[in-house]
Amino acid sequence: MKKKYKMSQLIDPNDIHSAAATWNGFIYQGKVALYHVLKLINEKDSVEGLHLQLDSLEDFAIVRYENEEPKPVTLHQVKAVKSISYLRYKEAFEKLEKRKDEFPCDEEAYFHLAIKNEKSKADIEGLHKKLKIYDYDGNPYCKIEDLQDEIKTQAKNCLTKFNLNHLSNDHYLETLSNELESLITENIVSIHAQNHLPNGDSINKSAYYSTISLNRFREIIIVDLTELQQDKNYFIKKLKIDLNRYYQEFCFEFEDEIEDNTQIKLHLYLAYFNGLTNPNFESFLQKIMPHRRVKFSTLQEYKDNSLFINEIKKGFLTILNGIRNSDNINSIGWTDNDNKKYFPSAIIDSDNPRSRQNISIDIMNTALETLIEVPFNADYIITEGCNVTSVIEESNKSTRINQSDIDILNNSTSAEYDKITKWKNITLIELDKAKQKLNGIIN
Structure with missing residues (x-):
């Protein structure tokens, strides 16, 4: 009744x-x-x-x-x-x-x-x-x-x-x-x-x-x-759902370790990701995955190039969890006492010579292929466990980088190629070292 x-x-x-x-x-x-x-x-x-x-x-x-x-x-x-x-x-x-x-x-x-x-x-x-x-x-x-x-x-x-x-x-x-x-x-x-x-x-x-x-x-x-047209917009919707699911699993797995104020911080990040327009979400994904071209106009591209659960949970979300609140650099990012800027990534490579060289090569090749800008003009890209003093110097140790492309951009005045020259000055820094530099700063 x-x-x-x-x-x-x-x-x-x-x-x-x-x-x-x-x-x-x-x-x-x-x-x-x-x-x-x-x-x-x-x-x-x-x-x-x-x-x-x-x-x-x-x-x-x-x-x-x-x-x-x-x-x-x-x-x-x-x-x-x-x-x-x-x-x-x-x-x-x-x-x-x-x-x-x-x-x-x-x-x-x-x-x-x-x-x-x-x-x-x-x-x-x-x-x-x-x-x-x-x-x-x-x-x-x-x-x-x-x-x-x-x-x-x-x-x-x-x-x-x-x-x-x-x-x-x-x-x-x-x-x-x-x-x-x-x-x-x-x-x-x-x-x-x-x-x-x-x-x-x-x-x-x-x-x-x-x-x-x-x-x-x-x-x-x-x-x-x-x-239903399975185009880029369709797959972006799927990618947002994937990101939401990985986030929920991360919070559930580490519920005893995540403090209440940290939980609120993570919730606000997720609200930001979900609120991004499709073009901005695509750009955001490319910036947190500088080592791999983000492509998902077809189902196969979606499967091959989209979010990998371990990269998001062990890398990106672990970094957001471990670093203090964002300094509100476009809603995500941090600045240290020396005015150096940091941005999180989904990179989970280990800190050995082969991994350092391979990830640097992947970043430079992706940058040359996509002409993406360095994330928010960052000086440091935070990784789960890999340190590279200079991406360009590390990648230059290998013949897998097309040196003629590097030579062209070195002599170019094009604004597009200027994006790549900024990548040359990037440093990869592991989470523990980034925490030492950033978490002592009071917001």
Whole structure:
């Protein structure tokens, strides 16, 4: 039986803290929200009038509108932590119960677990009678690494429901999942954009009202995406999803080592990456991967030249985690006491003579081929563990660099070739040494 709302019951969105400002847990929460939306589309005859709300009343909520105000149907709190201890979650369980009292919902308040708890579903619900542990096809939890497959299963069930079985193959399900997930990513980006507009709404207000109709998800499902043009823009969307997934896995793996203020710093970086326009995102990728040409206009180029998980997690994200807050050099980068500028990379080569020479050759060849500018006029490129005093001197030790190209640019006054001459002065510095130079500086 549905609860009735009194006309006097008003929720001021500015009183509800939204974690959208820090992208707090967004990646996992967004995937869990997508799973639940697909489950609703599968189970219900119609999802008309239902909307997804992110990072407002709870981590996410399903709401309906009454007098142009969102009213909660179900509340959902999501916890992606590794602990099996009941006590680790007790405060969060109590918080969800309190939220249900503050914001009465038509149905239930659900708690989503990413790992099996020491207490059973029945035990937890017995201790916390105002919440339900969310059920994933008979399991009271869903591991982070399994969630993408669970989403694809629900998407496949949706195709069956709408008599689209002929589309149900792995490649199509991947495409469909990406398009659905992009709805959620774009929603969060929009919330941030609104916040930065002159006289724009607060994050809290934007998150409260910027809901996504479940019919929008349904519309994507019932449209044949086989004709979707798989061009550069399509693959950039996939690359952003890849980056988000690697970020979530990184935070989950190192949750005990990442302090709260560092977590906020990483969230803001991710918000910045997701908010980049396609051309700027492509340029950003090339700058953090100066050792490899970024090309992804076709599926094969995407597979061969895009983000490698180890480079992003062990290199780029580890650097962002280890170095203090950016000095706001185009939203990422640092300056030391000698006014030398530093930029992070995804380079994870080891510090031995062969690696130093090979990475220098790769950087120079990529620079000559693409004529990319040195990232933000950096003096140092930070790597996971490789030190090179001079990229050009190191690469000159090999015949694999076309010396005639170097000679041409040395005698050229072209602005394009000037980009490469700047590369010649670049130093690669390993993370530990960069931390010594940068982390002692007070922002």
